[in-house]
Amino acid sequence: xxxxxxxxxxxxxxxxxxxxxxxxxxxxxxxxxxxxxxxxxxxxxxxxxxxxxxxxxxxxxxxxxxxxxxxxxxxxxxxxxxxxxxxxxxxxxxxxxxxxxxxxxxxxxxxxxxxxxxxxxxxxxxxxxxxxxxxxxxxxxxxxxxxxxxxxxxxxxxxxxxxxxxxxxxxxxxxxx
Numbered sequence: 001x002x003x004x005x006x007x008x009x010x011x012x013x014x015x016x017x018x019x020x021x022x023x024x025x026x027x028x029x030x031x032x033x034x035x036x037x038x039x040x041x042x043x044x045x046x047x048x049x050x051x052x053x054x055x056x057x058x059x060x061x062x063x064x065x066x067x068x069x070x071x072x073x074x075x076x077x078x079x080x081x082x083x084x085x086x087x088x089x090x091x092x093x094x095x096x097x098x099x100x101x102x103x104x105x106x107x108x109x110x111x112x113x114x115x116x117x118x119x120x121x122x123x124x125x126x127x128x129x130x131x132x133x134x135x136x137x138x139x140x141x142x143x144x145x146x147x148x149x150x151x152x153x154x155x156x157x158x159x160x161x162x163x164x165x166x167x168x169x170x171x172x173x174x175x176x177x
């Protein structure tokens with residue numbers, strides 16, 4: 001399976017959600033049954049990287065996807081070096097709620113590409129609606145290792161998962177050239 005060049009917003013009539021399998025049941029279920037509903041409700045946006053060519057059903061396979069949503073953190077959950085300059089009320093952040101790559105494409109660098117594209121998207125949104133950081137809740141230890149490689153720091157335990165964050169000023173260094 002080869003992928004197209006651009007991430008686009010999930011479209012139920014164009015993208016074959018049923019054929020997506022990243023080997024992680026929770027992420028598979030999300031893209032198949034919840035992503036479009038969450039978008040309709042206005043609570044998140046899911047961007048997909050479609051296959052370069054349509055399937056027999058004339059829809060495009062989903063090679064990778066990410067989902068983002070607005071969120072907030074209690075200032076007290078941040079490390080002192082970050083929190084001391086922040087107000088005492090909840091701090092706005094972007095939640096990178098989901099990120100997955102089709103299992104047929106594992107090991108080809110598509111996870112890195114997807115993460116970079118998601119971070120670039122959030123950096124662009126940040127120009128209009130500011131947030132302090134990007135936050136991710138790691139589903140597995142391997143996900144935690146993946147995000148750590150890209151500069152995410154452990155923040156706390158949240159709903160039984162390790163929550164990590166990447167400050168927006170780090171993204172500024174990456175994308176503001």
